[in-house]
Amino acid sequence: MPEVMTKSQTQITQPSQHKIAVLIVAAGRGVRAGGGLPKQYRKLAGRPVLGHTLKAVRDACPSAIIQCVIHPDDRELFNEAAQGLAEREPVHGGKSRQESVMLGLRALETEKLDFVLVHDAARPFADAAIFEPVLAALEQGHKAVVPGVAVVDTLKKTEGHRVTHTVDRSGLVAVQTPQGFPFAELLAAHAKVYDQELTDDAAVMEAAGHSVTTVPGAENNFKLTTAADFTKAEHMLMMAQADVRTGMGYDVHRFEDGRDHVWLCGVKIPFNKGLKGHSDADVGLHALTDAILAAIVDGDIGQHFPPSDNQWRGAPSDVFLTFARDRVLAKGGSIAHVSVCLICERPKIGPHNGPMRARIAELLGIGIERVSVQATTTERLGFTGREEGIAAQATATVRLPFKDI
Structure with missing residues (x-):
């Protein structure tokens, strides 16, 4: 014994x-x-x-x-x-x-x-x-x-x-x-x-x-x-992560000639123009990255990845989003839900909605049922209505342990 x-x-x-x-x-x-x-x-x-x-x-x-x-x-x-x-x-x-x-x-x-x-x-x-x-x-x-x-x-x-x-x-x-x-x-x-x-x-x-x-x-x-x-472990973590927070993000990129595609929510979409930006100009992932960082009060995308730094020239926005994800995980937290709304006249978002949701879910390591991608227009009003660029709004709900308050 x-x-x-x-x-x-x-x-x-x-x-x-x-x-x-x-x-x-x-x-x-x-x-x-x-x-x-x-x-x-x-x-x-x-x-x-x-x-x-x-x-x-x-x-x-x-x-x-x-x-x-x-x-x-x-x-x-x-x-x-x-x-x-x-x-x-x-x-x-x-x-x-x-x-x-x-x-x-x-x-x-x-x-x-x-x-x-x-x-x-x-x-x-x-x-x-x-x-x-x-x-x-x-x-x-x-x-x-x-x-x-x-x-x-x-x-x-x-x-x-x-x-x-x-x-x-x-x-x-x-x-x-x-x-x-x-x-x-x-x-x-x-x-x-x-x-x-x-x-x-x-x-x-x-x-x-x-x-x-x-x-x-x-x-x-x-x-x-x-x-x-x-199932039991998920419930235990949820109970431990009782500090629920929501962050918001917003981004805009203008169109430019000379390209045949745009990157939106991690998906390459054929188009007769590109989006201008220091990185790949994925306006959806940029807004979502800022939303996650806002939820954990950790600055914004420009602070962590300044446009003045040439190492981010042409960088895939996957890098920015996974960085924000890892900041949440480092705090012992989890991402409960994210939502992206793309605002543009063209390209049409509907045919790409499923792949966009799947790609975001993959990058964040969460189920696709926790990812929403929507699209709307401004009824031809403003710069998006004139097809000068694309805007994106995003929200992210994050769960953190109370010890991180």
Whole structure:
């Protein structure tokens, strides 16, 4: 039976002086949750699950080395999820979780680590309250430390659909991650029992002859596995992002001769004129970028991408919109809804409405049902009525945690 430590026994009174790494295991192919992707790359409130997990780990252990282990086929997905959150190159995993952890540990051998924490990529809600008791127990000399929650449901042993007996649940805990170990001991244990199929690193340490200690886990530190888990996680994030804000944006670009297309809402549309601007002059994405920045009170497009800077000459406006998206994600927020209204006589917007909505949804990492693109004219009045240019208005609704007020 693993030793159980209470929360009061695992309090950290000062920052650790030991060198620590967090090994995030993200090499699995789990698709039970649906979505057509491994679950660690499915979007959760506009950000891949792995991105949420990386941010949680960085917030909980700001001085730790973070090493990810990924599937060889997932490098592009990893790059998107880990943007701005992972400093080390990921390593490729193996055919089993156990082999993947071993490969991750070997990638860390030169770091001269004291402790390593192994964490599941699909547990995005682990915070400092989970990590700290694990580290505290390691500081106290324990060789294998796992967070766990008491089993409260009645357990039945079955054969097929027939119950054979009721299992005594007293003393049973459901084990979570991060699981913590002295680095050298865990590496040696993996090498010792490499030929055994074991379900987690605590089991590896047990098989190698070490005792395992449990510390309090948390009900919210659940592993995303099924579609219902994702629904629950979305609801949790929505409750955490209770600061709802709306921003507005407006932009205008004039027509100029010498081109055969315009860019509108990320879509190239054939036309007998172009739009004049320092970048690609996508008036729709410019207005939308300003709307998102306004919602988080973060300046405007001209402030972040000044027309006087030649590096933005001819730049695709995708860059501006994804920049604004990432500013929201960096605050722990999500984009709930966006709307763009294009004001012009020509070109006709209706035939391109679907591709425009799809492109904006792709750039923002949200569902197309959260994107509206509309068009109107000014009944031949004003500069748009005279077909001198195009105007755009946009709004964006953003959800942020209250801590960012």
